[in-house]
Amino acid sequence: MDLIWLIPVLPGIGAALNGLVGVRYFDKRTAAYVACGTMAASLLLSLVAFAQLLGLPGDERFHQVTVAEWIPPIPLETAGGIGSFEVPWAFTLDPLSGMMILVVTGIGLLIHVYSVAYMDHEPRPAYARFFCYLNLFCFFMLLLVLGSTFLVMFVGWEGVGLCSYLLIGFWYHKQSASDAGKKAFIVNRIGDWGFILGIFLVFFTFGTLDFHAVAELAAEMPVEAAGMGVLSLICLLLFVGAIGKSAQIPLYVWLPDAMEGPTPVSALIHAATMVTAGVYMVGRNAVLFSHAPMVMEIVAIIGLATAIMAATIGLVQTDIKRVLAYSTVSQLGYMFLATGVGAFAAGAFHLMTHAFFKALLFLGSGSVIHAMNEEQDMRRMGGLKQYMPVTYATMGIGALAIAGVPLLSGFFSKDEILYRTFLHNRLFWMLAVVAAGMTAFYMFRLIFMTFYQEYRGPAWEGGHGDHGEHHEDDGGDHAWHGPHESPRLMTVPLIVLAVGAVLAGYVGVPAALGGSNAIEHFLEPSFVAHAGEGAHGEAAHLSHLAELGLMAISVLIAGLGIFLAYRNYIQRPETADEWAERYAGPHRVLTNKYYVDELYDATFVRGTMVGARGLWGFDGGVVDGAVNGTGWTTVASSRISHVLDKHVVDGLVNLVGWVCQEGSYGFRRVQTGLIQNYAFATLVGVFAFVTWFLVGR
Amino acid sequence: MLEITPLHYTALSAALFIIGVIGVLVRRNIIIIFMSIELILNAVNINLVALSSQLQNLVGQVFVVFVIAVAAAEAAVGLGIIIAFYRNKETVNIDEMSLMRW
DSSP: OTTTTHHHHHHHHHHHIIIIIIHHHOOHHHHHHHHHHHHHHHHHHHHHHHHHHHHSOGGGOOEEEEEEEEEEEEEEEETTEEEEEEEEEEEEEOHHHHHHHHHHHHHHHHHHHHHHHHTTTSOHHHHHHHHHHHHHHHHHHHHHHHBSBHHHHHHHHHHHHHHHHHHHTSSTTSHHHHHHHHHHHHHHHHHHHHHHHHHHHHHHHHSOOBHHHHHHHHHHSOOOOSSOOHHHHHHHHHHHHHHHHTTOTTSTTHHHHGGGSOHHHHHIIIIISGGGHHHHHHHHTHHHHHTOHHHHHHHHHHHHHHHHHHHHHHHHOOBHHHHHHHHHHHHHHHHHHHHHTTOHHHHHHHHHHHHHHHHHHHHHHHHHHHHTTSOOBGGGOOOGGGTOHHHHHHHHHHHHHHHTOTTSHHHHHHHHHHHHHHHHOHHHHHHHHHHHHHHHHHHHHHHHHHHSSOOOSOOOSSSOTTSSOOOOOOOSSSOOOSOOOOOHHHHHHHHHHHHHHHHGGGGGOOGGGTOOOHHHHHHGGGGSSSTTOOOSOOOOOOOHHHHHHHHHHHHHHHHHHHHHHHIIIIIOTHHHHHHHHHTHHHHHHHHTGGGHHHHHIIIIIHHHHHHHHHHHHHIIIIIHHHHHHHHHHHHHHHHHHHHHIIIIIHHHHHHHHHHHHHHHHHHHHHOOOOHHHHHHHHHHHHHHHHHIIIIIO | OOOOOHHHHHHHHHHHHHHHHHHHHHOOBHHHHHHHHHHHHHHHHHHHHHHHHHHTOTHHHHHHHHHHHHHHHHHHHHHHHHHHHHHHHSOOBGGGOOTTOO
């Protein structure tokens, strides 16, 4: 367990190898082996560490390893006098981070393997570059998860943001991809601003940045039941960071655009791991948050609003990856709803199950896109069931899981959230159930449009020309022979993930169904200051019968969603268009994603541009004006100086010269060259002297 | 008969000197100028001799011998220069000696 620091370092080594050496020298096989090998080793270590963690008694499952000193002690002012600012490279293994490292390394490895085949048509340097970024991402993500202080987490936090930017813009020659990368990075910056302010305030308040120490100190403080205290402010700032990273209202706009990146990236970063960092961070600071009930309420409301809003947008999207992106946003909203109502364990549980089925769905969509020769529009797919049975089956399982069909993982985690929400606030519960219904609808809409109906995509060489309209597609440089099942390297991760999507829920079977909710008891120590202390806030409890009733309702709603999708897209495919016509107004609003992008464009982007233009004008007019004015003044004064120089100074000099010259003209006449004149002058002189000598004296 | 007094000698000497000077200043022929210089020298000699006998001091007469010797040397050198000049310019006009004029 003391080797947990190796878990992030191993992928880091892989990234360094591929990045520094691989881009130049590795062939594709080596690059893939390096990347997958380091991930596999990391997964192995994680499994061992996790097994050791399980071996400990429940209240001792906390292990901290300090590897090296990072920032030596610096005296800094805090609320309680001068504190010592000190940050070691320390890693913590506890139930929450243990679960997260398993998710990150496990799903990370599967996606690495999948990418080996998916990215195969990339040229060699890009291939190594891709795996370098992917490994680097895992390095930072594991750093984020395992870091035992806010600052180490922040390093990982920024690192995954960087990798997200690099990977979204992986096909940087595509304008939209590089724009999406920039958008993701800049929007995340806003969240990071809140996060780091929160970190400052944490240090100022507690004098330490260690999660555990902060939790213990915070536990001593009174709960800020009314009004905003310092704890509420900290939580609010931290939550701003979580909003940015986990794509919640109002900062969710970057995630759908992030789908410009390669599909394995969307699966790993924008579904399974990075975007859940916000949820993880809130869970990590559960003690802080539970002392700020008002902020908790805000978290729940924002989570709920995001869940509903994203689900409604997902209803009408036609790009297969964008549907999944909005679904991710919506599910993240669920997780925040869970943490907001105090069910941190339920949020973390949903995080884990979601990681499985959303990664599965994304990889499945990648498989479809691969098969359809980079086509992403679901309106041009259809009938793929017969061509790619494995992808169809696994994606079907994923869709069933996310829709909350009983006995699959999503059912357990989502119902746990719904149940806890019901205990907290019935209105929230109703809205969340509606969102769950929409989830079921859009997921099955995706499945039906992609795999059922008849084939609507482009024709391909060698037959099937009678399917759909003829479409000249020469996008790829290799001949395309119609939709086909993906290679085994891609289907095996799909199958593994499908198994996970089915089974992951069984660690958290609720008591009402005869289970023991093992994951909640397992995770509970991570959310309280002192291990062994019971979870507080377990005030209300419903009878098992009522709980079962709630489950029945949500299952019913999910079934209704699936049925509607079936009716609209299989029984009577024309219904969808009829509905779109009948509710043209709402439909237009939804297809345009509530015009949020346009709104941001008109306000923030335009505002920034106008501001920048104003500043530019100020720069050009005033600053440059001042500079140019100074220059002009210098020129003018030098011109005056020039005139003075030329006419006064030079005039004086020339005058001297002129006087000398003119004088010399006069004197020249004296020098006649006639000896007799000289002799005469001498004589006159002699006479003068003699006369003066004789007479004058 | 009028006795010859030092004043007479001095007057003669002064007359000779002035004639010599005027000759040097006015004449253009270099030979004449040369001869005028000799006149000046001899005017000095007369003066020296006269005052020597008047003052009963032989130093003046010794000086005259020196002057005559210098004059002889001068005549030799000067005539040499004049002959050289004449060979170059084929004239003895002093206004032609203008090589060092500006």
